[in-house]
Amino acid sequence: xxxxxxxxxxxxxxxxxxxxxxxxxxxxxxxxxxxxxxxxxxxxxxxxxxxxxxxxxxxxxxxxxxxxxxxxxxxxxxxxxxxxxxxxxxxxxxxxxxxxxxxxxxxxxxxxxxxxxxxxxxxxxxxxxxxxxxxxxxxxxxxxxxxxxxxxxxxxxxxxxxxxxxxxxxxxxxxxxxxxxxxxxxxxxxxxxxxxxxxxxxxxxxxxxxx
Numbered sequence: 315x316x317x318x319x320x321x322x323x324x325x326x327x328x329x330x331x332x333x334x335x336x337x338x339x340x341x342x343x344x345x346x347x348x349x350x351x352x353x354x355x356x357x358x359x360x361x362x363x364x365x366x367x368x369x370x371x372x373x374x375x376x377x378x379x380x381x382x383x384x385x386x387x388x389x390x391x392x393x394x395x396x397x398x399x400x401x402x403x404x405x406x407x408x409x410x411x412x413x414x415x416x417x418x419x420x421x422x423x424x425x426x427x428x429x430x431x432x433x434x435x436x437x438x439x440x441x442x443x444x445x446x447x448x449x450x451x452x453x454x455x456x457x458x459x460x461x462x463x464x465x466x467x468x469x470x471x472x473x474x475x476x477x478x479x480x481x482x483x484x485x486x487x488x489x490x491x492x493x494x495x496x497x498x499x500x501x502x503x504x505x506x507x508x509x510x511x512x513x514x515x516x517x518x519x520x521x522x523x524x525x
């Protein structure tokens with residue numbers, strides 16, 4: 315497809331294109347919502363989706379809270395290990411065809427793709443609107459449940475046990491990121507972008523080499 319590039323680099327380029335396209339879509343959806351309700355919102359589009367400055371304390375709080383929530387993810391990996399390992403490991407194909415440097419960039423892109431795109435849509439747009447309408451308790455719970463549904467496409471062809479623990483883990487992390495956004499960073503999604511990116515990057519070597 316890309317003349318002169320090796321297979322691993324071609325894979326990385328494809329993922330870059332996919333990331334850019336997904337980012338455009340995940341920005342377009344809330345932007346349409348913003349335009350439709352512009353008269354009710356003040357501060358511009360970036361504030362509307364939470365791409366605003368966050369304090370240093372909010373980042374440290376986000377890391378601590380996510381670290382606690384990640385204990386559930388570790389339990390998830392342990393359960394998978396005793397159940398025969400993960401059937402579909404993130405970036406397994408990339409690891410098999412890429413050089414170490416290319417794979418490192420691919421892994422970083424994988425984390426950024428999830429961290430940036432998903433936080434913009436699920437916390438910055440969906441979560442904020444639900445919390446404003448229903449309050450934090452129900453709004454954050456519902457956004458976490460909505461966040462789970464796309465993960466069925468990831469786990470959908472895996473054994474039932476992996477599906478169950480995978481979507482529960484996604485729900486826990488989705489709720490945690492919403493909590494960070496609303497309770498710890500005054501509506502900014504930047505801290506949750508950082509920790510979400512780290513969570514997905516850390517999951518790669520665990521799924522590849524420990525399961």
